[in-house]
Structures are given as structure tokens and as C-alpha cells.
Amino acid sequence: MRRERLINAALLLALLAVPLWAWAADEPFTITLATRVAILALAGVGLNIALGLGGLVSLGHAIFFGIGGYAMGILASHAQDHAPLLESPLLIEGTKSMPVIWLVAVIASALAALVIGVLSLRTSGVYFIMITLAFGQMFFFFAVSWPAYGGEDGLSIYVRNEFPGLNTLDPIQFFALCFALLAGALLLNARLARAPFGLALSAARQNEARVQSVGIDSFRLRLVAFTISGAITGLAGALFADLNRFVSPAMFSWQTSGEIMIFVILGGVGRLFGPVAGAALFILLEHFLGGLSEYWHVFLGLLLLGVVLFARGGLIGTLAGREVAHD
Amino acid sequence: MTEAAAPVLEIRNLCKSFGALRATDDLSLELRPGEIHALIGPNGAGKSTLIAQIAGALKPDSGTIRFLGRDVTGLGVVARARLGLGRTFQISALAMEHTVLQNAVLGAIGAGGGAYRFFVPALGMPALVARAREALERVGLEDLAAMRTAELSHGQRRQLEMAVALTLKPRAFLLDEPMAGLGADGSRKLTEFLDGLRREAPILLVEHDMDAVFALADRISVLVYGRIIATGSVDEIRAHPEVRRAYLGDGA
Numbered sequence: 150m151r152r153e154r155l156i157n158a159a160l161l162l163a164l165l166a167v168p169l170w171a172w173a174a175d176e177p178f179t180i181t182l183a184t185r186v187a188i189l190a191l192a193g194v195g196l197n198i199a200l201g202l203g204g205l206v207s208l209g210h211a212i213f214f215g216i217g218g219y220a221m222g223i224l225a226s227h228a229q230d231h232a233p234l235l236e237s238p239l240l241i242e243g244t245k246s247m248p249v250i251w252l253v254a255v256i257a258s259a260l261a262a263l264v265i266g267v268l269s270l271r272t273s274g275v276y277f278i279m280i281t282l283a284f285g286q287m288f289f290f291f292a293v294s295w296p297a298y299g300g301e302d303g304l305s306i307y308v309r310n311e312f313p314g315l316n317t318l319d320p321i322q323f324f325a326l327c328f329a330l331l332a333g334a335l336l337l338n339a340r341l342a343r344a345p346f347g348l349a350l351s352a353a354r355q356n357e358a359r360v361q362s363v364g365i366d367s368f369r370l371r372l373v374a375f376t377i378s379g380a381i382t383g384l385a386g387a388l389f390a391d392l393n394r395f396v397s398p399a400m401f402s403w404q405t406s407g408e409i410m411i412f413v414i415l416g417g418v419g420r421l422f423g424p425v426a427g428a429a430l431f432i433l434l435e436h437f438l439g440g441l442s443e444y445w446h447v448f449l450g451l452l453l454l455g456v457v458l459f460a461r462g463g464l465i466g467t468l469a470g471r472e473v474a475h476d
Numbered sequence: 477m478t479e480a481a482a483p484v485l486e487i488r489n490l491c492k493s494f495g496a497l498r499a500t501d502d503l504s505l506e507l508r509p510g511e512i513h514a515l516i517g518p519n520g521a522g523k524s525t526l527i528a529q530i531a532g533a534l535k536p537d538s539g540t541i542r543f544l545g546r547d548v549t550g551l552g553v554v555a556r557a558r559l560g561l562g563r564t565f566q567i568s569a570l571a572m573e574h575t576v577l578q579n580a581v582l583g584a585i586g587a588g589g590g591a592y593r594f595f596v597p598a599l600g601m602p603a604l605v606a607r608a609r610e611a612l613e614r615v616g617l618e619d620l621a622a623m624r625t626a627e628l629s630h631g632q633r634r635q636l637e638m639a640v641a642l643t644l645k646p647r648a649f650l651l652d653e654p655m656a657g658l659g660a661d662g663s664r665k666l667t668e669f670l671d672g673l674r675r676e677a678p679i680l681l682v683e684h685d686m687d688a689v690f691a692l693a694d695r696i697s698v699l700v701y702g703r704i705i706a707t708g709s710v711d712e713i714r715a716h717p718e719v720r721r722a723y724l725g726d727g728a
């Protein structure tokens with residue numbers, strides 16, 4: 150436990166130190182890489198609550214990532230075109246304000262997770278994987294065939310959205326925002342895992358009959374977990390779209406769901422900092438191997454195979470040893 | 477244990493078939509306040525199937541189950557547990573990655589209805605931990621509270637099952653072969669414990685260990701092929717000719 154905490158602290162410090170160094174050295178591209186790590190890690194924290202704590206193997210988390218992305222894209226594009234979203238019965242205008250966009254992203258993805266959860270959480274195993282995958286494809290094709298918001302081509306935003314008191318066009322300031330949100334989500338995850346809710350949820354993953362027989366409804370536990378999980382991944386989606394100033398149906402694709410799952414597994418399923426380690430590894434591999442060869446995904450696949458076969462706890466598990474129960 | 481007291485659990489004409497197999501065949505049985513009602517019968521007689529139906533994990537084909545005067549036939553496991561049915565499983569059902577204490581705390585969370593607290597550490601809540609530790613103490617597991625459940629011996633897992641059920645302070649216990657694999661010493665301790673437990677809530681006890689059954693039971697029902705062929709006191713069951721033939725084997 151103590152070793153894992155040290156590793157976690159080191160990871161968090163590194164994620165902070167690298168962009169600060171890059172800022173001092175005037176290397177904005179490195180800051181952008183670190184920002185990508187923070188955002189993907191945030192998406193992974195979301196998935197890890199469902200997958201690691203709840204044992205819910207969702208191949209549909211791109212849905213929430215995409216909803217977050219489109220929440221940003223739609224609100225910001227209406228604001229930049231000065232065209233309200235809705236005029237009657239009430240006026241709804243677009244916005245360039247990040248806090249508002251985040252709120253909309255979180256609520257919309259939480260609602261989607263709630264509905265999808267109600268429809269899918271009665272199943273388990275392969276059926277659950279297939280249902281979440283199918284929902285993902287539905288959202289993907291819906292986004293592709295929705296011309297009002299760019300269809301296949303996606304939506305571009307000319308200027309990054311605003312946050313009160315900050316200059317979000319400055320890479321280091323935007324990174325700071327993403328980092329703060331990631332830290333907040335990690336704190337929430339840590340709290341959740343130790344709270345009665347987390348204890349019951351992870352007990353339901355280990356033995357559902359046990360949880361039911363003490364009078365706790367495992368379906369409801371999972372539904373709440375799935376909703377929280379979707380909301381966090383949705384927030385990450387809004388940030389990701391803001392980072393790229395672009396959103397497209399690719400955010401909804403099953404490859405996106407797969408990538409989030411892959412780096413959570415690489416980092417360590419159910420380990421608090423698994424998504425951070427995994428996202429960092431993923432971005433590093435993409436950056437360095439992707440520069441060497443177009444086929445870097447082959448290496449990623451081999452690495453994943455190695456982790457699944459030989460290092461069940463992922464990177465964090467390999468470094469910190471087996472998980473020790475909290476006390 | 478007066479005859480007049482209303483039964484805590486009342487099962488009427490329960491039927492359950494798996495295909496052509498009648499696992500529960502027009503079965504009626506009651507559990508009265510203060511009693512240990514033992515359910516014995518050969519392997520495959522349908523004892524676990526009955527327990528599962530009483531607990532709400534398995535839907536009967538027909539018949540009714542009343543608990544505390546209320547028809548619970550249509551209720552699920554969660555609702556029945558909340559009403560006060562505490563069960564242990566024939567094959568231990570525990571969260572193996574969790575510690576012994578965490579498993580007991582889970583019971584306390586269920587009993588308090590507080591699973592939806594998100595920010596306070598469960599092991600930092602004095603009421604939950606006190607309730608869990610008290611239950612662990614009663615079964616003699618207090619020294620192993622910090623151990624991972626996966627590392628417990630078979631017998632210790634059975635004790636933990638019992639402790640989790642105790643945290644619920646149930647109104648009736650359903651115990652499916654709690655002595656299985658305990659060894660002579662463990663069985664004797666558990667027998668002593670159950671003897672006192674009946675004062676807290678009546679116990680429907682499925683058990684193969686005949687010494688324990690004869691020592692503990694106020695009444696015994698004998699189940700064969702899903703049917704109760706006899707119900708009575710220890711002496712009545714010992715003397716019952718059909719029981720001797722069907723189950724105890726004639727020299728018993």
C-alpha cells in the first residue's frame with residue numbers, strides 16, 4: 150500500500166513537472182502531450198470506476214466521451230455563429246464558457262449512462278459487452294448522419310472556450326485546468342472506493358449473491374456506478390474536444406472505447422492510478438513508436454497481450470505488487 | 477415455544493420442478509419463534525433448493541411463503557433480506573479479495589441501509605465497524621479481522637458466513653449445512669453457539685451432521701425427493717419407521 154502511494158505520488162508529480170519544464174523551455178508541443186495524458190487519464194478514471202470497482206466490462210464508453218465532445222462542439226459552434234440552439238418555447242443560446250459546457254457534458258453523459266445502464270445492466274459477461282458495443286455503434290452512426298453538426302466531417306471550433314480568470318489559449322493554463330479536474334476525479338475515486346458505496350460495489354463484483362443477501366440491490370449499485378463513470382468520461386470528452394478544437398464521430402467509435410479500455414488495462418484495472426499510468430504509457434508509445442512506424446498498434450497489442458498474460462495488475466500492479474485491502 | 481405462537485416462517489404447498497424433476501413437491505413447513513427446526517434428507521433431496529426459494533433466489537412454481545405474517549412469495553432476495561431473513565450459503569459466498577472485517581462491514585452496511593454513502597470511509601464509521609467486530613467476536617474471528625478472506629481456511633470461511641448473517645440481526649436464520657467441513661472441534665463449538673442463537677431468532681437448519689441435529693433440534697423435518705415424509709421431535713423422528721427405512725438406515 151505504502152509503495153503504491155509513493156508510485157502514485159511520483160506519477161502525479163511527473164505529470165505536473167514535465168509540462169512545467171516544457172513551459173520553462175518553451176516547448177508547447179510537450180505541454181499538449183501532457184494535456185492529452187491528463188484528459189485521457191480522466192476518461193480512464195471514469196471507465197475504471199465501472200470496470201475496476203464494479204467489474205462492468207463496458208465497450209461503450211466512447212458514447213460518453215463523444216457526448217461530452219459534442220456538448221462542447223454544439224454549444225460552442227452555436228456561440229461562434231451567434232445562432233441560438235432553440236428559440237421557442239424558450240431561448241437557449243450557445244456558450245463559450247467552459248464551466249457551463251462541462252456541466253452540460255456531465256449531465257448529458259450521466260443521463261445517457263443512466264438510460265443505457267437501465268437497459269444493459271441486467272445482463273452480464275459477453276452480453277453486457279455486446280450491448281454496450283451496440284449502443285456505441287448507434288451513437289456513432291447517429292453522429293455520422295447528423296448533418297446539422299457536421300456529419301462525418303465533424304465540427305470545428307475556431308477559438309478555444311473560455312474559463313473565468315484564465316487565458317485558455319495558453320497551453321500551460323489549459324493544462325492546469327485539465328490537471329485539476331483529473332486530480333479532483335482521482336480524489337473522488339479514492340473516496341468512493343473506500344466509502345460504503347465502493348465497498349458494496351466491489352463486493353458485488355466479487356460475489357453478487359453475498360451483496361444481495363445482506364439486503365443491498367446490486368443492480369442499483371451498478372447503475373449508480375455506471376452513471377458516475379459515464380459522467381466522468383463525458384467530462385473528459387468535453388476537454389478532449391476543447392484541446393483539439395474539433396469534434397467528430399470518431400469520438401464515438403468503438404476504437405475509442407477500445408483504446409480507453411486498453412490503457413486502463415495497461416495501467417492496472419481497479420488501481421487508482423492505473424488510468425494515469427496507462428494514459429501516459431499510451432501517449433508515449435503513440436508519440437515515439439508512432440514516429441518510427443505506422444504499425445505502432447502492433448506493439449501496443451503485444452504489450453497488452455503481455456500485460457494480460459503476465460502482469461494482471463498492469464503497470465501499477467507490476468511496480469507496487471498485489472493490491473492490499475484498505476484498512 | 478408454545479404451540480399457539482404465530483410462526484415466523486410459514487411455507488404452504490410449495491412446488492418447484494426442474495424439467496421432470498420435482499425438487500420441491502407440495503411442501504409445507506413452519507418455523508416457530510425460538511425453535512431450531514432441522515431439515516434433514518439425503519443428497520439431492522431438495523434442501524438447498526428449498527432454502528433458495530425461501531430466501532427469494534429461486535421462484536417457486538406454486539405455493540406461498542409467509543414471513544412474519546406477510547406474504548413474501550413475490551419478493552426478491554434483497555427485499556426479504558431487508559425484512560429480516562439472514563442466510564448462510566452451502567458454498568461460502570464471500571468477497572474473497574476483501575478482508576474479513578470488510579465482509580462483516582458489508583453486512584452492517586446492508587443492515588443499516590446505508591450503501592449510498594459516497595465520501596466517508598466505511599471502515600471509518602464507528603457504528604458499522606462496531607457492529608461488524610461484535611459479530612466477528614461472536615464467531616471467534618476477531619483476531620483475523622485484517623486478513624484477506626481468500627486466505628481463510630474452509631472452516632473460517634463458514635464462521636465468517638455466520639458472522640455476516642449475524643450483523644443483519646435477522647428475524648430468522650436460514651443455515652445451509654453450516655457444519656460441513658468444520659471438523660469435530662469446530663462442529664462442537666458451532667453446536668454450542670447455535671444452541672444460544674435460537675433465543676435471538678429461530679433457525680431453519682439444513683444439516684448432515686446427525687449428532688448436531690439431534691443435540692440441537694426442537695423439531696426435525698425429513699425431506700426425501702422433494703417431499704417432507706415426517707416432521708416431529710428428535711425422539712419421534714428417531715422412532716419413525718419410514719424415516720429409519722428411507723434415511724437413517726435400519727440399524728440407526
Ligand SMILES: Nc1ncnc2c1ncn2[C@@H]1O[C@H](COP(=O)(O)OP(=O)(O)O)[C@@H](O)[C@H]1O
Nearest residue numbers: 494497499517518519520521522523524525526
Ligand atoms: N438449477 C437447477 N437446475 C436443475 N436441477 C437442479 C437445479 N438445482 C438443483 N437441481 C436438482 O434438484 C435436486 C435437489 O437439489 P438440492 O436442492 O441441491 O439438494 P440438496 O441440497 O438436498 O442436496 C437435485 O437433483 C439437483 O440436481
Ligand SMILES: [Mg+2]
Nearest residue numbers: 523524525566
Ligand atoms: Mg444442498
